[in-house]
């Protein structure tokens with residue numbers, strides 16, 4: 001089996017992690033570096049990552065996350081925060097577009113295009129979508145290193161944001177990823193067959 005397929009098969013939504021095993025710093029960095037390479041609309045990278053290793057913080061977060069066991073058994077929790085503020089911030093917009101190396105006039109025109117696109121978006125939803133792309137990169141990069149994961153959408157968003165002290169007018173919690181090592185074997189994968197999913201024209 002090729003490495004990509006092997007990682008895809010290895011990954012599953014791990015429900016309980018082995019608390020005796022910690023992810024090495026080097027592996028954690030590999031996962032975060034890989035995640036950084038994720039694509040984003042207009043290249044705005046509207047994500048920031050809060051990595052939580054502190055057990056007390058995990059314990060306090062657990063009741064806000066449907067009491068899911070992944071929260072306290074994982075090695076690291078990564079809170080992916082969607083940046084509703086930065087994507088509307090002129091200084092940040094300029095920085096992100098300027099690095100493309102276009103001349104000033106072309107950069108300004110591109111930014112105009114971006115701003116008219118942005119007007120049509122629900123910004124929380126749009127930035128969250130990109131965070132889900134980063135999430136998938138994270139899951140796959142972890143799987144490459146034989147590190148297990150669980151994406152977690154089951155949490156009380158406002159309460160988690162308040163607990164973490166986020167200014168939710170500027171950034172919100174899009175999704176949480178638990179990373180660690182499985183305690184039990186992965187269950188059988190259930191997936192619809194290609195014939196049900198794909199049509200060719």
Ligand SMILES: Cc1cc2nc3c(=O)[nH]c(=O)nc-3n(C[C@H](O)[C@H](O)[C@H](O)COP(=O)(O)O)c2cc1C
Pocket residue numbers: 011012013014015068150151152153154155175189190
């Ligand atoms: C966006 C997203 C949110 C999810 N939230 C949770 C969650 O809160 N708790 C959980 O146990 N699994 C969660 N899952 C895992 C899914 O239930 C799981 O991926 C799906 O059932 C397929 O199983 P597999 O990933 O093991 O192949 C989530 C998955 C995704 C993609």
